Amino acid sequence: MERRPNRPIDYLKNSVNRVILIKVKRNRLFRGLLQGFDEHLNLYLEGTSQIFEYQDEDGNIREEHEDLGSIVVRGDNVIFVNLANEE
Amino acid sequence: MERRPNRPIDYLKNSVNRVILIKVKRNRLFRGLLQGFDEHLNLYLEGTSQIFEYQDEDGNIREEHEDLGSIVVRGDNVIFVNLANEE
Amino acid sequence: MERRPNRPIDYLKNSVNRVILIKVKRNRLFRGLLQGFDEHLNLYLEGTSQIFEYQDEDGNIREEHEDLGSIVVRGDNVIFVNLANEE
Amino acid sequence: MERRPNRPIDYLKNSVNRVILIKVKRNRLFRGLLQGFDEHLNLYLEGTSQIFEYQDEDGNIREEHEDLGSIVVRGDNVIFVNLANEE
Amino acid sequence: MERRPNRPIDYLKNSVNRVILIKVKRNRLFRGLLQGFDEHLNLYLEGTSQIFEYQDEDGNIREEHEDLGSIVVRGDNVIFVNLANEE
Amino acid sequence: MERRPNRPIDYLKNSVNRVILIKVKRNRLFRGLLQGFDEHLNLYLEGTSQIFEYQDEDGNIREEHEDLGSIVVRGDNVIFVNLANEE
Amino acid sequence: MERRPNRPIDYLKNSVNRVILIKVKRNRLFRGLLQGFDEHLNLYLEGTSQIFEYQDEDGNIREEHEDLGSIVVRGDNVIFVNLANEE
Structure with missing residues (x-):
């Protein structure tokens, strides 16, 4: 059995303390510093702008x-x- | 294995007894004093205004x-x- | 570890046997005497008016x-x- | 700890073998004799009219x-x- | 404790091998011979017409x-x- | 207790390696060779056309x-x- | 009992490190290099274009x-x- 690839959620770890963009339903877009997340893709952002x-x-x-x-x-x-x- | 960052829900703890804004589907916005919450993001607010x-x-x-x-x-x-x- | 605040659902207990308002999707509003509830926010009301x-x-x-x-x-x-x- | 009130679903028991009205999404209304239900509010009705x-x-x-x-x-x-x- | 009434899903058993009507979202209606079902109300039908x-x-x-x-x-x-x- | 009928999902087994039609929300229709499925009705198809x-x-x-x-x-x-x- | 076919999710493994297309609700289409996925069909893509x-x-x-x-x-x-x- 081949090794299961990483889960998508694991890739968020590398973006902690970095600025990410979040595209949300109903045409919203957020840009902010990722500080926390969980397996539901709940996100905690600081210094956030809504665009x-x-x-x-x-x-x-x-x-x-x-x-x-x-x-x-x-x-x-x-x-x-x-x-x-x-980078 | 690097340490998993805090869950977003944990950051709500620091806002208990403080005024928060909640953006809700169907263009609703609430402002109120956060008194309770759970992992579903159910929220209990006092002194709430709907804006x-x-x-x-x-x-x-x-x-x-x-x-x-x-x-x-x-x-x-x-x-x-x-x-x-x-503050 | 700081104490987790009460869950929102717990605050409904104080409203049992009292009149509450429930705002529901699709522009419905109910006013009635709360007699029962559960963790899904299913509600049992008596003497209910739909407004x-x-x-x-x-x-x-x-x-x-x-x-x-x-x-x-x-x-x-x-x-x-x-x-x-x-009161 | 105060006693948890009854769950809303428990109140359906008293309506078994009696006529109830069910308001459903997309403007449907059913009237029928309640014969069975479960915790999801799935309902079994006999002699049902759609109104x-x-x-x-x-x-x-x-x-x-x-x-x-x-x-x-x-x-x-x-x-x-x-x-x-x-009655 | 009074006896819990039958679950709605249990009433489907009596309709196995018989023709039923299924009203589905987005204005679809199916008529077919019920051959299988589960607790999610997934249904297996034979000889089905869409109406x-x-x-x-x-x-x-x-x-x-x-x-x-x-x-x-x-x-x-x-x-x-x-x-x-x-019958 | 009468025997529970087969689950709808079990009937998909007989269609593995055969061409099926899948009607999907938002007016999509797929025709393809069924190669895999699970209990959520996730489907894996080969040689698929969208109609x-x-x-x-x-x-x-x-x-x-x-x-x-x-x-x-x-x-x-x-x-x-x-x-x-x-056949 | 016949052998259950592979789950659809298992077929994604063969596309890791390869370019896939993802059709998403609200008329979005992504093309990117698949690097990770899970059982919810959460996907991690690199070099992604939105089309x-x-x-x-x-x-x-x-x-x-x-x-x-x-x-x-x-x-x-x-x-x-x-x-x-x-290929």
Whole structure:
């Protein structure tokens, strides 16, 4: 029997103390410093911004930010987590 | 094996007896004093206001408040919890 | 290790035999005497009214009531429970 | 420790062999003789009518009935169960 | 302690080898010979027709049938099962 | 106690290595060779086509196919599985 | 008793370190190198592109790509995974 690959949740460990992006249902996007997570993909973030994307009158995609500070995101809202790039 | 980071739910402990914001599905927002929570993110709040955001005729975002007193929020409605800032 | 705060469900005990409000998905609101509950937030209420809110022709919010008597609400429909105020 | 109140599901026992109303998601309403239930609020009913409510041309609420006989309702569709009144 | 009534699922046993109707979310209706089921209300049917209801130009409700043969219905789609009438 | 009928999932065994149709939420339809399944109705298919049904300008129902090769379908998307006919 | 076929999840093992396509609810499509997965179909991908399909002014289907790098997809968003073809 070949070895089972790592679980996706294990890869979040390498992003602790780093900035990640979280794409959430209902067109929400959060950017923040990952400080905690669990197997449901509940996430604890510090220094979080909520990012709203919209089209301006010229059809360009623009971003607006709202500073939220520390948040706990309930995992069942998450579509995907974009991990910090390895340097 | 590196140490597993804290679970997001553990960070709620520091906000007990403090005012938090809860963003809930279907465009609801609650502000209240956190008194209890569990692993489903069920929350017990005292002195709660429900906050409705709307655009007025001039396009400005405005808030209206409804006082609710003590409420139990069922966790599966929660999108995120905005914790009290450390002083 | 600090003491875990009470679970939200425990606060419902103090409202047994008292009138509570239950906000439910799909714009329903119930007011009734709490007689039983469980950890899923299933609720048993007596003397229950279902309250419909609507705007009249002058733009005022109005309420209409329908008497339902004794009902069991399935917990997964609940958004929040508004507990009886302590006297 | 105070005694835990009865679970909502326990109150269904008193309605066995009696006519109850079941309000279900997607605007369905059933009326039937309760013969069985379980902890998921799955229900077994005999002599069941499905009731459709609609507004006629004069704006009055009217009911239409469809006889279904014996049905098993899957519990996750239930919003609330309206128990038989005690006589 | 009074005897717990039968579970709804137990009543399906009497309909094995008989024709039942299954009302499913998203306006689907199946009619078929019940051959197997489980506690999730997953169902195995033989000789199944899918029934579509629509209004014709004169406003009459009409049915169209599509023969499907043997199908496994995933239980979480089921609203209710209409059991075979006892003869 | 009468013998419990087979579970619906057991009937999938007879369709392994045979072509089945899978009707999925959001109007998707897959046709492929069943190679694996589990109790959640997760399915592994080989030689899979995704079938889109649409009405052409004359009102006829037409099908278009997209070849997908080998896919794993997550079970909670499944409405029903149409088993291979016994020969 | 005949041997139970392999579970769908087991077939993902052969695609580790290979490029797969993931079709997700709300019209999202990801293409990336599979590095980890679990029984919920949570997936860890590297070198991921998000693919948006749209119709241009001439009615042709076009694709646009957004590079995401490493992502964890929460399994409950997945409709199906299109495995790498065996060479």
